[in-house]
Amino acid sequence: MSLRAVEAFGGPREARQAIREGRWTGPTAGLCPGYAQANLVVLPRQFACDFLLFCQRNPNPCPLLEVTDAGSWEPRRLAPGADLRTDVPRYRIYRDGRLEGEPTDVLDLWRDDLVAFLFGCSFTFERALLEAGVPVRHLEEGKNVPMYVTNRACDPAGIFRGPLVVTMRPIPVELVPRAVQVTARFPGAHGAPVHVGDPAALGIRRLERPDFGDAVTVRDGEMPVFWACGVTAQAVALESKASLMLTHAPGHMFITDRKDADLSYD
Known part of the structure; x- marks a missing residue:
């Protein structure tokens, strides 16, 4: 269907x-x-x-x-x-x-x-991004959002500990401030990005090889923008x-x- x-x-x-x-x-x-x-x-x-x-x-x-x-x-x-x-x-x-x-x-x-x-x-704020004129690539390409395990550790509690997982959406450079402003209004859906720019700063080596979801196209003039992701709980489950x-x-x-x-x- x-x-x-x-x-x-x-x-x-x-x-x-x-x-x-x-x-x-x-x-x-x-x-x-x-x-x-x-x-x-x-x-x-x-x-x-x-x-x-x-x-x-x-x-x-x-x-x-x-x-x-x-x-x-x-x-x-x-x-x-x-x-x-x-x-x-x-x-x-x-x-x-x-x-x-x-x-x-x-x-x-x-x-x-x-x-x-x-x-x-973060799927929750995607409609607001689109209404603000910010493209959402995985929707354009009919794919699942790309997700990556990072080198950032979560604050542990009891037996639960592990790395932060993030989603990535490529955003035209001139629209990055707008994307930050729009998503910051949704603290109940992960809020503002946790990182903008160089994936290596999060320990991500290859954007074309996400740990979960599907790779999406990153075009010239676009910047990878990363939001915290609830799949963090699954990385924590493994540990x-x-x-x-x-x-x-x-x-x-x-x-x-x-x-x-x-x-x-x-």
Whole structure:
């Protein structure tokens, strides 16, 4: 099914229904413009307090939007009636720091002790960038956003530690200040860039080889601009070695009922 076909369903509930029924399993960039998307991390209750502290210490990559009660799969604040076990196009299963699989639902893995964390996603501010005349290359090229593991360490909490992950969007040099201003208004969706310019300063050797997502074209007169990314939690999963961590697959986000503007301070 094409992106245009999914958009034809209407709003987030229709898109989540298409995802739940397996009619959309791809990345969610560009889906339901005007509505916020969210990263998902699910952990056993024994690790929840440490991860909550990790998010509080690292609000740039992990801007918390909601934490569910143990055992609950319904994000009542962001999308009442939704099901976090089925309403993400593709999940990732980590056990003891190893990636075990990428299913399209986690119904058979859900337990009464699992706590879900939802935090903002940079897909949320892309509509505002476009409205400000700033191009978004991965949307133009029909790709997933490129993501890179950096040499910057997050502030650890309990067992959770690891490197910052960033997304990259190539921006015409003259539009970089505008891109910074626009995205700074969205602290609930990672906010302003963490770095502009030389990828080597973040330990990124080759832009054409992202660690997650797809490479995009960087044209003459453009500068790579980097934003903190919620996939940081997955890099942390590899180092923390929690007995179980369920997440979204990179770029395959949870679509909420909240408007983009709800995550902005306009």
